[in-house]
Amino acid sequence: MTELEQRVIATLLSKPELVDSVGINADWFEDTRLKNVLEVLQSLEVNERTTLNVYSELDKYEGQLSYRDLEDMRESVFSTASITSDVKALHKLAAKKQLDEAVVLYQMSPKKEELNRLSSAIENLKKTDEEDDKGYLDEAMDDLSYRMYNDMPVGIKSFPKLDDILAGGLYGSMLLTIGARPSVGKTAYGVNLAYQIITNDPEVQVDFFTLEMNKLEMLNRFVARHTNISSQRLKRPAKMLQQYEREAVAKAIEWYRERKLRVYDKVLTLSGILSIIRENAAKSKPNKYIAIIDYIGLVKVENSRAQRWEQIGQISRELKIMANEYNVPIVVLAQLNRDVNANQQPQLSNLRDSGSIEQDSNVVAFLHRPYKDDPKVVQLTIQKNREGALGTIDYYFEGRYMTFIEPNNEE
Structure with missing residues (x-):
């Protein structure tokens, strides 16, 4: 699993209420196991999105993570402040992959159908650059509240x-x-x-x-x-x-x-x-x-x-x-x-x-x-x-x- 995909799922396991607000699509995931976790989270009510419930629901899917893997990911999260940018980055990577595939298909068969697919992929990639900021401070507030009692590194050390x-x-x-x-x-x-x-x-x-x-x-x-x-x-x-x-x-x-x-x-x-x-x-x-x-x-x-x-x-x-x-x-x-x-x-x-x-x-x-x-x-x-x-x-x-x-x- 990629670090980005794992970080997104870990954050959503830690803060399940974010599942309904970040605008994420399961098709953006390459790792089937993480894709399945997201689909389960989206299918459950907010108060039902516990690690145990998610693990139980994964029985319906082919390919799943263990309960220990889910719990380890959930416990690894120290801040949710980057979830919006992480989801956007995940969307961009998926859009770029879609564009790369469309380019290959058009090169193999330069027909109108493939040209339309290519145009659609280009537009989809462009949309990922658009701002999706509703102005809420909730995530930044959560992050600051956490850092008041937990010393976190400020940045990359140099001189x-x-x-x-x-x-x-x-x-x-x-x-x-x-x-x-x-x-x-x-x-x-x-x-x-x-x-x-x-x-x-x-x-x-x-x-x-x-x-x-x-x-x-x-x-x-x-x-x-x-x-x-x-x-x-x-x-x-x-x-x-x-x-x-x-x-x-x-x-x-x-x-x-x-x-x-x-x-x-x-x-x-x-x-x-x-x-x-x-x-x-x-x-x-x-x-x-x-x-x-x-x-x-x-x-x-x-x-x-x-x-x-x-x-x-x-x-x-x-x-x-x-x-x-x-x-x-x-x-x-x-x-x-x-x-x-x-x-x-x-x-x-x-x-x-x-x-x-x-x-x-x-x-x-x-x-x-x-x-x-x-x-x-x-x-x-x-x-x-x-x-x-x-x-x-x-x-x-x-x-x-x-x-x-x-x-x-x-x-």
Whole structure:
């Protein structure tokens, strides 16, 4: 069973009254056993939807879960706040599958009947993007009531000082924009952010979209961060590395294999990026997914004749909508104009020519080198933070090794 399907059924077992309000369809499920559970829940009255009654009714179906499985799922739920977005994500996945099947059938038999089926599938997928918000606060109230007496993680952990400023970590629905001039180290900071996240929690999936480097170049940077071996030397490892360094690189490769880091170097369009985030975020548990995009200025908007600043605005808006819809953080790197001096602290106004990035972002931060006499100090300045404080963090940046170090916080 998929994690998303299981999470939806677990939530409905825990809060059976939600079955009548979330607008869910059993045909959206791929796992027959979970589909059967939903059909049983829908057939029973609210006060009859106990685990025992559900298990008893499942005798009428082929393929069922054990009583222990049902009870374990029900007890696994700590919050119902994500049920609406989970159901919507389930609907989208089902609609996408229906569209994929319709495309195959039309390719095999391009007749009017199959064309109608294809058109219907496209319209069905479009409908899943429509808002279905009745304004009720019940789920959010339940979630807040629970968290008053049960300490829950606020977000995904990264750098300690950054987490403090963000009031606990990179939280769901956050759009974090990090701007910098060329050559200040924004890609390296993105690498370090991803590295900190998967070091703190190997279960977090990081989708890293690189629009100006290939996978090998990115892997070299990640390995350099892990091993303190220069990424330049990793370009010709057979010639440049000693045996002990090769062994260190081999260990680093295995370390990354055990993490959920994915790097995309051929996904250059907004629609492609959104599709991957949608698919992977829908499968993820709370605080177990983040996307990093390097960088927004290179993202293409297909079939658009709008001016570039308008396209950037569309990109930032749709990324923010995606972060909200799936309750995941998305980090966007942005390149500032070269007329910002290397040692000059960038301002929010430096983003205003880039559409609605400032408006759409929950948090806006800038990287710059504040000290002319010490180019290895790179400062991150938080200049907008809807949910927390503003502030600055000084990092020691060793470019050869792709390493950002927070003073007094690194081992």
